[in-house]
Amino acid sequence: MQNSQMEAVTLADLGPGQSGCVVKVADDALGHNLAAMGLVRGATVSLNRTAPMGNPRIYAIKGYQLSLRNEDARKVLLRLS
Amino acid sequence: MTHDVKIKTLTVALTGNPNSGKTTIFNKLANARESVGNYPRVTIAPRERVIEHRGRQIMLVDLPGIYSLSARTPEEQAGRDYIHFKRPDVVINILDSGNLDRSLFLTTQLIEMGCPRIHALNMFDEARRKGISIDTTALVSMLGGPVIETVATTGEGLERLLDAALEIANPATPPHPSVSVGYDAHLEAAIERVRAQITELHPQEMSAQQSRWLAIKLLEGDDEILTREGEHKELIEQVGTERATFKQHHDESCELAFAAGRYGFIHGLLMEARTVSAEIPDEAMLHTRVDDILLHRWLGLPILLSLMWVMFETTFTLGAYPTDIIKSGVDALSGFLGSILPDSMIKDLLLNGVLAGVGGTIVFLPNVVILFFFLALFSETGYIARGAFLLDRLMHLFGLHGKALIPLIMGYGCNAPAIMATRTIEGRRSRIITSLVTPFMCCSARLPVMMLFAGAFFSAHAGSMVFAMYLLSIVTALGSAILFSKTVLRSMPEPFVMELPPYRLPSIRAVLFHMWENAAGFLQKVGSVILVGSIVIWFLQEFPREITFSQNYDAALTELASQPASDERVSEEERLTAERDREKLEKSYLGRIGMAVAPVFEPMGFGWKDTVAILTGVVAKEAVVASYAVLYAQSKESEGLMSAISGTMNPAQAFAFMVFALLYLPCLATIGAIRREAGSWKWVGFSVAYSLGLAWTLALIIVNLGRVLL
Numbered sequence: 101m102q103n104s105q106m107e108a109v110t111l112a113d114l115g116p117g118q119s120g121c122v123v124k125v126a127d128d129a130l131g132h133n134l135a136a137m138g139l140v141r142g143a144t145v146s147l148n149r150t151a152p153m154g155n156p157r158i159y160a161i162k163g164y165q166l167s168l169r170n171e172d173a174r175k176v177l178l179r180l181s
Numbered sequence: 182m183t184h185d186v187k188i189k190t191l192t193v194a195l196t197g198n199p200n201s202g203k204t205t206i207f208n209k210l211a212n213a214r215e216s217v218g219n220y221p222r223v224t225i226a227p228r229e230r231v232i233e234h235r236g237r238q239i240m241l242v243d244l245p246g247i248y249s250l251s252a253r254t255p256e257e258q259a260g261r262d263y264i265h266f267k268r269p270d271v272v273i274n275i276l277d278s279g280n281l282d283r284s285l286f287l288t289t290q291l292i293e294m295g296c297p298r299i300h301a302l303n304m305f306d307e308a309r310r311k312g313i314s315i316d317t318t319a320l321v322s323m324l325g326g327p328v329i330e331t332v333a334t335t336g337e338g339l340e341r342l343l344d345a346a347l348e349i350a351n352p353a354t355p356p357h358p359s360v361s362v363g364y365d366a367h368l369e370a371a372i373e374r375v376r377a378q379i380t381e382l383h384p385q386e387m388s389a390q391q392s393r394w395l396a397i398k399l400l401e402g403d404d405e406i407l408t409r410e411g412e413h414k415e416l417i418e419q420v421g422t423e424r425a426t427f428k429q430h431h432d433e434s435c436e437l438a439f440a441a442g443r444y445g446f447i448h449g450l451l452m453e454a455r456t457v458s459a460e461i462p463d464e465a466m467l468h469t470r471v472d473d474i475l476l477h478r479w480l481g482l483p484i485l486l487s488l489m490w491v492m493f494e495t496t497f498t499l500g501a502y503p504t505d506i507i508k509s510g511v512d513a514l515s516g517f518l519g520s521i522l523p524d525s526m527i528k529d530l531l532l533n534g535v536l537a538g539v540g541g542t543i544v545f546l547p548n549v550v551i552l553f554f555f556l557a558l559f560s561e562t563g564y565i566a567r568g569a570f571l572l573d574r575l576m577h578l579f580g581l582h583g584k585a586l587i588p589l590i591m592g593y594g595c596n597a598p599a600i601m602a603t604r605t606i607e608g609r610r611s612r613i614i615t616s617l618v619t620p621f622m623c624c625s626a627r628l629p630v631m632m633l634f635a636g637a638f639f640s641a642h643a644g645s646m647v648f649a650m651y652l653l654s655i656v657t658a659l660g661s662a663i664l665f666s667k668t669v670l671r672s673m674p675e676p677f678v679m680e681l682p683p684y685r686l687p688s689i690r691a692v693l694f695h696m697w698e699n700a701a702g703f704l705q706k707v708g709s710v711i712l713v714g715s716i717v718i719w720f721l722q723e724f725p726r727e728i729t730f731s732q733n734y735d736a737a738l739t740e741l742a743s744q745p746a747s748d749e750r751v752s753e754e755e756r757l758t759a760e761r762d763r764e765k766l767e768k769s770y771l772g773r774i775g776m777a778v779a780p781v782f783e784p785m786g787f788g789w790k791d792t793v794a795i796l797t798g799v800v801a802k803e804a805v806v807a808s809y810a811v812l813y814a815q816s817k818e819s820e821g822l823m824s825a826i827s828g829t830m831n832p833a834q835a836f837a838f839m840v841f842a843l844l845y846l847p848c849l850a851t852i853g854a855i856r857r858e859a860g861s862w863k864w865v866g867f868s869v870a871y872s873l874g875l876a877w878t879l880a881l882i883i884v885n886l887g888r889v890l891l
Contacts, residue, residue, distance in 0.1 A: 124432075124433070125437055127428075127433075127434040127436070127437060129253065130676045130678075131437065132251070132253070132436045132437065132440070133253060133676070133678055134678065135436070135437050135440035135441070136248055136249040136251065136286060136440055137248060137283065137678060137680075138282065138283050138286070138444065140437070140440050140441040140444045141433070141437070141441045142441065142445075143444065149472065149476055150478065151476075151478075151481075151570055151571055151573065151574060152478050152479070152481055152482055152571060152574070153574040153575070154574075155573075155574050156570060156573050156574070156583070156677055158476075158570065158681060162280075162282035162283050162444075163279075163280055163282050163283075164280045164282075164283055164680060164681075164683075165680065165681040165683075166678070166679070166680055166681070167566075167569075167570045167573075167583075167677070167678075167679045167680070167681055168676075168677065168678060169573065169577075169676065169677045172676045172677065172678065
């Protein structure tokens, strides 16, 4: 636990080709919505693509592609893998 | 099958994620056989159709595509309420076989609701190509209901789907052993405690499954269920304590724990029932390559713009050929009727009222059909979602949501369904802004007006003028969105959570169906509103029959006729006849109405005929052209409508009229849609006042600029 806390980054910090494991999702309406879309604790997620102006970005999660704005992706804490 | 089962119509609801092929299945099932009844989509209620299968009537209900039953968006709410309150006999849960992980999330909620279910593993062929194999027998016992492999586009498995529905609804069939989604020990303990309390409050009212579902919903903090149980203070209190304790101990809310639990259940289930081949199939590689180009950081947006341009260009250039054919057909019919019918009021009504109005509008059918072909193509392939992704940042600058692209593009087809499409946008504020600005999109009904004026006044640059109108419509929509988001609808930015569906080759059938549906809608409008409108306008301009003219034209003409023939005589005769016709029109009921309202448009120099066309356009925008067609039918019968109106305005006025016609008032159907989506008449009033004011002001500015510059 101690170790994972130290390396925790948000989904928005994920670099091209990097992937991570979801540690925590914000406890608000958006967080609940993201959880329903598959961003739950323990899920693996990777960055696929970035839009023309650097935002939004497309992530691969649960075998499909999900597009999120960077400000919304900050709601998801990751441990890099 | 017992007798009493036969009498009742079976209700079968289709539910599933967006892009799961739900609507394709619905259309396939509904159209492959004779439909017994057809109910148009009303308000937020789902699409329904009664079909017959093996002698049994089945009412199919197409629920909106949703990811969850948590009632966070209006669509989720509609879906959940339908299943919970209407209690359909069977729910068909359509799953995307290539994306079971997420598709099954909704299924876990259906399992908990305990409704009789059938699971359709749709797009089974696509999953197989992806190297996915699924053990359906294992799934049947784990999901607690039949599992049927289907391919919506080819119709494979759909018969078996209906067979299974009949079987499950038959009381003689033994029920499937019920399954439940298990959560971790702490959650389960909390569920049990709440359930015990529920059983105490509602003794013998609920099955074990129902009380478990209620307990889970309460623990998930479902507002609506909490309100419904509001009378039971002790229950609400207990739930509140359970939720708080859980969060304290686990550093995670109940909502998130339930979501994680559901995905855990799905993970375990798929570990057993699914095998995925390790190698990446060619198709997936191809999709990635296509996205590399279409979503390219520099090329993505230029490609999007080019595709839009190709769409409009093709709509006009390709549409011109069939339009000419229809036009000559209408002319031929008009000529034929003119030669065989004796001169009478009926003949006049038929030729100058009905044929002029209906014929003048119907010539635009090819343009409408081609436009809808492209819209269907973009949405069927999955490109529209990519457009939303590419444009989100840009749209964000205008206070809009990337997903607003979908209603805005659809608005080029028809505003009313486009406004319904705003439901996919998460935030209420974004939704209202989008509903308010979508009516500025130049819909296919306004296209005829634009083409008529562009052709009549700017014939050398007609195509560019129409394209300019399209640009103006999007600029106005975006500009108004900024204004609204900075003033009347200011609040926090809202999230953008969107799935990018895999590319799919559009089925020709689906595209043709979409085109046909919209062409039929257009023809229906021409056959109803336009037909009636043309007749009404004709009557209003023909009556009253007795008019006191300012001078005795007939006497003057008779006197002229007795003079020796000369060029002067001919021109004088023409002048007198035209003068008489003009006065007759002006003194007709229509003329009087037009004259009464005309002062509003006086500053722009629009005449009363233009005023009448504007007024009729409020009912349906196609009526503008139909009105012109009827109004000018008599005066210049041999020449086309375009040349008839070409002399009536200067270019600046014509341009001002196009802008006015583009922006003023949403039509009645659109007003109804705004009322539904924005939720109050207040926003309808705002929309009407804003668009009228804007249209009037812009038109005035253009006319005055024209005066200075020309």
